[in-house]
Amino acid sequence: MADGRGGAGLCRGVARPLEVRSSACRGTVATRADRAVTRRLRVLLLAEAANPEWVSVPLVGWSLARALAEVADVHVVTQVRNRDAFLRAGLVEGRDFTAIDSEALAGPLWKLGTFLSGGRGGWTIQQAVATISYPYFEHLVWKRFGPDIRAGRYDVVHRITPLSPVQQSPIAAKCRAAGVPFVLGPINGGVPWPKGFEAEMKREREWLSKVRGLYRALPGRRSTLRADAILAGSRQTLRDIPARHHDRVIYLPENAIDPARFNARALHGGPGPMRACFIGRLVPLKGVDMLIAAAAPLLRDGRLVLEIIGDGDMMAPLRAQAAEFGGGVIFHGWKAHAEVQDIAARCQLLAFPSIREFGGGVVLEAMALGLAPVVVDYAGPAELVTDATGWKVPITGRAGVIAGLAARLAWCVDHPAEVAAKGEAARARVQALFTWERKAEQVLGIYHWIVTPDRPKPDPFGQE
Structure with a gap:
């Protein structure tokens, strides 16, 4: 076909792993899956927030991306604000990562969110404004990498960050049409404010929390949740995902530690209080x-x-x-x-x-x-x-x-x-x-599940 999708457009379900394994219309996707089991997987990692010099979500994005680079052939796509930190960490632009400049929209919207939260950078408000800027980031990602994805140069496309389930991924449907599996997460968020702490909620300027559930009606949510694997970073997030998608949901907390950075031992039994x-x-x-x-x-x-x-x-x-x-x-x-x-x-x-x-x-x-x-x-x-x-x-x-x-x-x-x-x-x-090395092994097992015929669904944390 002229758009480079080959036979995938004739068999819309081929991106689903079980359908790839059983469909008579195996085509290009099955061939890629068969090849993937014999070599390191080629993974395009979307990590809009990833930075070794920051904390919280950017550090999670960076840490998981670097850990996955030890077990797969990865290329990281991040936002341009992280470019200098990537270079200082020794990564090579073009070979190891690509920086996408979405600042024309992301910059002004971040300032708007900061203003609305009174300078506190309130989480819910910032996520609300990011629902506008993040799809633009993925639009630019597809413009740059869409031809490579359609040509089968990646076995998996994986969105690591943003972690928020509020942010939809337009690229998910495009990957599905191209016959390339899409992994979402870990996603985490949506924890309601507990009863009895209304004063704290007001002081945190989290007034949007009361209407946060409206994100379920956002355009693109349905196609985003059709990802081949959804990594739920918390039980709360898992419960928020409609039951019809649970066959593709895996519980996997997003955080881990680097043993090299946390190598001291607590002092128990010493003198004093x-x-x-x-x-x-x-x-x-x-x-x-x-x-x-x-x-x-x-x-x-x-x-x-x-x-x-x-x-x-x-x-x-x-x-x-x-x-x-x-x-x-x-x-x-x-x-x-x-x-x-x-x-x-x-x-x-x-x-x-x-x-x-x-x-x-x-x-x-x-x-x-x-x-x-x-x-x-x-x-x-x-x-x-x-x-x-x-x-x-x-x-x-x-x-x-x-x-x-x-x-x-x-x-x-x-x-x-x-x-x-x-x-x-x-x-x-x-x-x-909960080390990053162990986390990478857990995610790699999920990759193999979605590209390998008849592999059982991973469950790293069982019934915990």
């Missing part, structure tokens, strides 16, 4: 004020020290709240990764009472050091912490969380041996499931 650290932004949803209130009796008695690593617009009121405890609460401000682990490793607990956390990468980082985590039983962190590796405090409004934290911290202070055992179990869990 027990130490607990918090790592993150000092903003209302992180709950640091609740942590200080819960720890107050232990701080007054000198039985606990809190190490607060991070900064934000709550720094001043938190310092005032902690003033009576003197050196019992230490504020470190922002620290480089190496310094963070040095501070955390002299602690025994991670106290992380965030009330609305999608992923919880910092929880895995602390667990990798051997800290026992105490988290709120809600959303991302609660999925990462098991009964064997830490504790989850019920989320029953501010008073309930403070009381639950107070009781758990007091118990931990009185049972240091049990804290050490949980910390060791936490470290072992991260090493087994």
Whole structure:
């Protein structure tokens, strides 16, 4: 055919792995799948946000892309704002990555989102404005790589970032028409604000959260969800995906750790009071004020020290709240990764009472050091912490969380041996499931599932 799609247009279902395996109209797609099982897969990675010098989503995008480069032949497509960081990291433009300049739309819309959120960069507002700019990024990606995709130069196209399920992928339908499997995710988000924390939601300027569900009506959602594999980064996200797509959904949390960056060991059994650290932004949803209130009796008695690593617009009121405890609460401000682990490793607990956390990468980082985590039983962190590796405090409004934290911290202070055992179990869990090397192996298994006949569906986390 003139558009380069060959016979794929005659057999619309060929991009689905099971249909490729069984259809009489195998054509080009089946031939590609047969060849793919005998060599390293060629993967085009869409990582609009990927940057080794930043944190959060860009660091996830970068880390997963680099890990996948060890197990497959990948080419990363990212946004132009990440270009210099890629070059500083030693990647070669044109060979290892391509930078797409979508700033004509992305730049002004980011500024608009920042303005609407009062300069806080509110997550929901920024995702809302990105629903306009991200499709333009994929439009430019297809303009550059569409001919290569149609020609079969890639076995898989995989969108790593954005992580938000709100962002639709117009390129998914184009890959399907070209007979090239498309992988979406891990996607994560959509965690409702918990009851009893309306004041925090207002202070975070998350007013759009109340109407977030409207994204399900966005154009392109149906075709995006027809991806050959959808990686759900949380159970909440998995539940939001219509059941008719669940045969192609795999639960896979997006976060992992680099053992080279988190190689210290927590100090258990040493002299002095027990130490607990918090790592993150000092903003209302992180709950640091609740942590200080819960720890107050232990701080007054000198039985606990809190190490607060991070900064934000709550720094001043938190310092005032902690003033009576003197050196019992230490504020470190922002620290480089190496310094963070040095501070955390002299602690025994991670106290992380965030009330609305999608992923919880910092929880895995602390667990990798051997800290026992105490988290709120809600959303991302609660999925990462098991009964064997830490504790989850019920989320029953501010008073309930403070009381639950107070009781758990007091118990931990009185049972240091049990804290050490949980910390060791936490470290072992991260090493087994949550390194970037392990994550790449998990994703590679998913790639092979969608291109290899009769391979069973992967399930890296089973029924956890």
